């Protein structure tokens with residue numbers, strides 16, 4: 480097989496950089512596996528390790544610092560047939576540690592090469608997650624205050640089923656890389672090398688010293704038996720295939736004429752528990768029965784059963800490009816919470832706006848046409864006032880008609896719920 484190295488962009492690392500050896504070992508492993516460039520996706524992090532994807536004639540994805548594994552995971556799930564290989568330095572290892580742990584727990588069939596040279600080489604030799612405390616680095620004494628991370632031990636503890644330590648200088652590195660890429664599951668190799676451009680300027684580190692570090696570390700040379708399990712992507716696809724297929728969204732057939740022409744804006748000003756959003760949804764469906772375009776914007780506190788609940792609806796025969804309220808046709812004042820939240824709006828309203836004011840709810844001074852309603856006196860529960868307001872509007876032939884409301888209720892509710900709500904709204908409209 481031929482090399483997959485990119486002839487138009489030859490590798491450019493500092494002379495003597497360990498990354499150069501790793502790059503060629505990786506190319507050799509691709510060749511030994513008989514892989515074509517279009518069968519591989521190289522995903523890289525930031526830093527000198529982030530140059531790797533540009534040096535190969537493969538698919539490539541260069542991401543944010545520490546996040547390369549997140550892109551790699553999405554890519555592998557979307558394109559399981561690709562061999563996904565991620566390169567990340569010890570800088571990205573520290574910055575994206577949580578993503579590394581998630582990848583170990585998940586066990587997608589992809590390979591991570593940690594290009595570990597004990598410092599942030601590209602940015603000036605600052606200390607990284609693996610810098611020894613006694614090293615002299617570009618960030619002063621900070622590395623002396625932290626314990627370096629043993630990446631191999633951490634990923635094995637986090638559940639990676641294939642973990643190995645390696646030296647950039649070992650003769651059989653390409654064979655180990657091939658073993659990791661062929662492994663079905665998440666494979667990680669922590670590859671130690673030197674950074675002459677930065678780290679070696681003030682620290683001694685040689686291939687022999689790297690061998691000594693490896694000899695003194697807990698041995699990790701491939702499969703971690705206790706972490707052996709099924710590959711995530713295959714299980715995911717099997718589980719997903721067993722899920723019930725979501726039914727297509729209901730289609731509302733346009734069949735009525737709206738009572739007014741042009742854009743109609745409606746605001747419900749209520750409180751949590753008044754089914755404001757449901758009433759807004761019913762009005763939207765009613766609009767659809769008249770062939771109108773609709774938007775609904777809701778505002779409510781994150782806490783439940785407390786505070787204002789507001790819904791802004793637009794019904795229009797034209798496309799709705801701007802979903803803000805410009806000139807409301809109707810404001811429905813259902814609770815002090817909602818009215819207080821939009822109190823400044825009332826001074827801007829003109830006589831063209833109809834305000835339905837529920838008994839007991841004070842509103843600021845306004846030029847709008849105010850119509851009082853007393854749902855409580857009609858024996859209607861507070862939680863039904865928003866729906867009752869729709870019935871009031873339908874009875875006035877304002878924004879929606881009785882036919883539009885009935886049809887919307889039939890689309891939105893079923894069985895006893897539909898029966899109960901229909902009876903309630905008929906009572907409001909005075910049809911019973």
Ligand code: SF4
Nearest residue numbers: 493496527600674676
């Ligand atoms: S700065 Fe260090 S890691 Fe980067 S290319 Fe130079 S020697 Fe290699």
